[in-house]
Amino acid sequence: MKRGKVNITTLGCSKNLVDSEMLLNQLDLNGFEVVHDSLDDDADIVILNTCGFIMDAKEESVNSILSYVDDRKKGKIDKLMVMGCLSARYKEDLEKEIPEVDKFYGKFDYKQIIQDLNANFFEKKMYHRLKTTPSHFSYLKISEGCNRHCSFCAIPQFTGIHKSRSIESLLEEAQGLVESGVKELLIIAQDLSYYGIDMYGESKLAELIDKLADIKGLEWIRLHYAYPSKFPLDLLKVIRERDNVANYLDIPLQHISDSMLGRMRRKITKEETISLVRKIREEVPGIGLRTTFLVGHPGETNEDFDELKEFITEFQFDRVGVFPYSNEDDTYAFKMYDDDVPEDLKQERAAELMELQQGISEKLNQQRVGKTLKVLIDREENDFFVGRTEFDSPEVDGEVLVDKSDQIKVGEFYSVKISDSTEFDLIGQVL
Template identity: 40%
Template sequence: MPKRSSIQNILEMAEYKKEGRLKALIVTGCLAQRYRQEILDEIPEVDAVLGTTAYDKILDAIDEALKGHHTLTLADTDLLPEVETKRLVTTGGHFAYLKIAEGCDKHCTYCIIPKIRGNFRSVPMEQLLSEAEYLAEQGVKELILVAQETTLYGKDLYGEKSLHKLLRELCKISGIRWIRILYCYPEEIYDELIQTIKEEPKICHYLDLPIQHANDEILKRMGRRTTKQELIDIISKLRREIPDIALRTTLITGFPGETKEQHEELMEFVDEMEFDRLGVFTYSPEEDTAAARMEGQIEEEVKEERQAELMELQQEIAFDTAENMVGKEVLVMIEGKVADENAYVGRTYRDAPNVDGLIFVNTEEELMSGDFAKVKVSGAVDYDLIGGLI
């Protein structure tokens, strides 16, 4: 969440406290870690500021706040949060995010995460398996693996990248039907991981592979560790090994120094690669990063124009992809019922929640959120599909 929006939310909650609509105001996360003292000094309604790995201190902070005491707890960015209480699933019950690591070692020039959250630290496998088993017992059907960088999982703990081993263990958990992987660094994709995705039926043939750009000079200025050709090779290998894989990526447009020609090169790359899902962000200078100090900052109007051009191109690709799905049979996870209609909304393996497309399923049968249904696709509307039960 952008800093301005976060501050606005805190100020709004502070007004609620003034009005007596809440008893304690606790601020936690990246903003709290970075601007902890400023928050306490400038917003007196805040009772506690907790850093990024201090979530286990929230209950203590609430107790102290109700006694009228202020709390400032900084996060040790070499540690993982120690939370022993059972998770409350807030995503609707049928899917849940499983955070497998904290921090990042990449140090991209536009990103502040390593300074705030520290170096990459994997969560021990046994802890993740215990959490996943608990989630399955609560009715979760889909696990979505997240971290700042998922593909590096285990290297710090076990001496080698071990995401494939974690995946195989997660696949053994009864009740879990889908496992989805987000935030994969392209250069960290490895053969054992690809083979595991191919062999394990519970693992969605879907990867979120943020590339950010495709021009070699811009990639270097960003501190990224791949070249354009290496990206092409990685994407080609994934599609060769897993022909039905859906690839999502994200791009940054308007990075300092980006020329019109470099933008056009990125447009050509997107056109050639035909990503199944794509998001585009305009570059936003982050305080205390190398990119924010670079010359050649791009005007906001130009950034937005380039973003619009990329999204217009991707929209054409996405429409073609959706049209190509018509007539196919797909497995759908039901998300919920469409109000006042004999229809339900759901997702295929090609769609992560909240960021990708949906499929509308016409049926008079009664379905529940979290049910899986076989559906024949009969039409496409923009990014979404329409179908009926088989």
């Protein structure tokens, strides 16, 4: 007998999505009818999993809370519960400002949420999830928290210190996901590079990925968010030698000038960064590198920005994300620096970098025309099937538009000959 319908709505990153999937499973085990990001208004209970990373994300979270408060006032829902990063970061303020919410929770208060719904928390199934992604890929979160304390980042405030999960528990979860039909695992954490140090006394990322690669039926393992400082170089051998570890690495560099790296507290120099990028490409020929850069951080001069543009032009990254600095309260930068780069200049610099990267991406894509690539089909649209190569992660990277054919199925791999390209996407036909 069902106990009511719960709609969990997730804002923010894939790490939040994993938390929501865990909670969905616990509620399902207790007999609730559960949906995720449902646009229908027939749920009895809404649990909003918020993001509190930067200003835009905080505004989206607050607006979503207020929208559901309005639904509650109109009698469309009976109960509204708010969890996640924003809720953890500003819990007391939110309780005062938006008392219509039944309860605000921290980021990891799964057990309290379940208890407040008069349900049981199944400890042995803590990491079991009801997946919200397509059946053929899933995220695997290997740790929580972060010990880095970069000047601009508030994340350690609400995630706490770095806590690795054991290799054994991750292998067990991964095995279960593969048995359920998952063919691609996206390995995520706030900081992959630190994995294992807190638990084993040394980095265990390479060992973990090598053991995951032994799982039969797992065709792609993709790595996200490796911190460049003290990067575990033994990982490169695993990427190079294991066929099912994608030639792909997401390594957020944030900047390149020594002045900005110092002010950002990145614990790495320009020379060390360049040496690392070259080492990665030397050890893993043809690897696709994704990175992110932050512009407009306090103290960033025109010279710093020019240095960053020169770096991007020279090193030709496959994928680049750019963010304008957000002056987040209680961060080191907020306390120690004046927010001295005007907002319009931040936006101008971000747009200029993205325009620069667009040209680089277009050129790199043109070089793939005529080649045959392994492509995983994610979905079907009106005119195309849409897939990805090993150089592309879901939602953040480019895609491959594949001509319609009866033989193609979503969730399967195909050899696709690339016939054309755009700035960010490829076009091809299944062989």
